[in-house]
Amino acid sequence: MEETPRQKYTEKEKVEVFNNEFLPHINSMYNFGYRLTLDEDDAKDLVQDTYLKAYRFIESFQKGTNAKAWLFRILKNSFINDYRKKSKEPSKVDYQEVESYYNSDDVDRQITTDLRVESLQDMIGDEISNALNSLDVDFRTVIILCDLEGFKYDEMAKILDIPIGTVRSRLHRARNLLKDKLSVYAKKMGYKNP
Amino acid sequence: MSLLDNPFAGSSGNKISCLEMLQAILDGDATEEQQQYFRKHMDECLPCYKAHELDMQIKQLLKTKCSGNPVPADLVEKIKRQVNSIS
Numbered sequence: 001m002e003e004t005p006r007q008k009y010t011e012k013e014k015v016e017v018f019n020n021e022f023l024p025h026i027n028s029m030y031n032f033g034y035r036l037t038l039d040e041d042d043a044k045d046l047v048q049d050t051y052l053k054a055y056r057f058i059e060s061f062q063k064g065t066n067a068k069a070w071l072f073r074i075l076k077n078s079f080i081n082d083y084r085k086k087s088k089e090p091s092k093v094d095y096q097e098v099e100s101y102y103n104s105d106d107v108d109r110q111i112t113t114d115l116r117v118e119s120l121q122d123m124i125g126d127e128i129s130n131a132l133n134s135l136d137v138d139f140r141t142v143i144i145l146c147d148l149e150g151f152k153y154d155e156m157a158k159i160l161d162i163p164i165g166t167v168r169s170r171l172h173r174a175r176n177l178l179k180d181k182l183s184v185y186a187k188k189m190g191y192k193n194p
Numbered sequence: 195m196s197l198l199d200n201p202f203a204g205s206s207g208n209k210i211s212c213l214e215m216l217q218a219i220l221d222g223d224a225t226e227e228q229q230q231y232f233r234k235h236m237d238e239c240l241p242c243y244k245a246h247e248l249d250m251q252i253k254q255l256l257k258t259k260c261s262g263n264p265v266p267a268d269l270v271e272k273i274k275r276q277v278n279s280i281s
Contacts, residue, residue, distance in 0.1 A: 011281055018277060023270065030265040044269055051273045055280065120251050128255045146221055147256045153223055171221055178252065 007059045014058050021067040022054055028149055029071060035144050036079050038133055046083065050075040069151065073159045076141070084137075115179050119186035131181035139174035146171055201227045212242050220249050 009017065029050065033043035053074050054061070061070055132140060145151045145159060156167045202210040202218065212235075218224040219232050236243040 014281065015277075023273075026265055026270060027262070030269070031261050031263050034263050035260070040266070044266055047269065048273055048276070052276055052280070055277050115248060117248050117251055120248070120255060123255065128252075128259045132256065132260055143256065144260075147253050148261045150222060153221065168217065168221070172217055175220070175249065175252075179248075182252070 005062075007062055009059060009063075013063075014055070017058060017061065017063055018051075018055055021061075021063070022051065022071060025068045025071055028068065029075060031148065032072060032075055032144060033079075035133070035140060035148075036076075036137060037083055042083065046075060046078060049078050049082070053078065066155065068149075069155045069159055072145070072149075072151075076159055115183045115186060119189065120182070122189060123182070123185065127182065127185040131178055131185065134181055135174060135177055139170065139177055142167060142171045143174050143178065201225065201231050212239060212245075216242060216245055216249070219246065220253065 026047070029047050030043060033046040033050075034040065037043050037046060050071060054071055057074075061067065132143060135143070141160065142156065145156045151159065153164045153167050157164045160167065162170075200210060202215050202224075215224075215228070215232050215235065218228060224232065232242075232246075236246060
């Protein structure tokens with residue numbers, strides 16, 4: 001994220017910024033934490049750590065700017081540094097993703113997915129949630145940021161420290177992977193695909 | 195607006211694929227003019243119409259089914275207490 005000149009806040013102002021600009025995002029922050037860690041206790045710890053860091057570094061936050069993106073970026077970094085290390089599993093994202101974007105195979109695949117709208121209507125919620133949770137964390141993250149939280153490309157690029165082109169291609173891949181998972185559920189539910 | 199003047203085409207004038215238009219719409223990156231163009235385009239392009247319907251439904255499902263986990267009741271108070279202790 002761009003360097004913001006260090007702000008000077010009084011103790012009273014710090015508390016005001018914290019209460020009025022940071023805390024209102026607690027619901028989204030907790031959901032993000034939960035969707036990353038997939039554990040309620042870990043999510044609580046992660047959100048708590050994030051808010052404490054946000055307070056500690058409040059002078060790098062400029063009052064009235066995009067607090068939500070700023071907080072999401074801290075949470076994402078805390079997750080990578082403190083939680084992801086604990087898991088031995090390396091990230092599975094293929095970093096060739098930009099190069100392989102928009103190739104013709106992918107275009108065909110997008111348009112001819114065997115998933116049907118009718119099958120989605122019978123999914124009660126667990127299926128979609130499980131499908132999302134089963135995606136590799138890097139793919140899961142872009143879906144959360146875009147579809148659940150409505151962040152724009154430039155905001156996602158800053159939160160994730162990746163170029164906008166990578167955000168776009170990762171979202172594209174993530175959507176296709178999600179559809180693959182949903183197709184499996186649809187088949188289990190008895191929907192016959194053409 | 196004529197379909198000939200594609201507002202998705204960049205300054206390079208490259209032909210834009212259905213997939214690229216659909217993704218801009220889906221990702222919330224399309225301008226009002228682009229959205230209008232795409233709505234018109236869907237009248238003539240069945241694959242786009244179907245893909246858009248499916249993708250938007252998934253997006254909607256994600257939004258309604260995967261957000262809104264209630265924040266644990268004590269979390270905000272705990273955070274406030276800790277902030278007070280370091281301020």
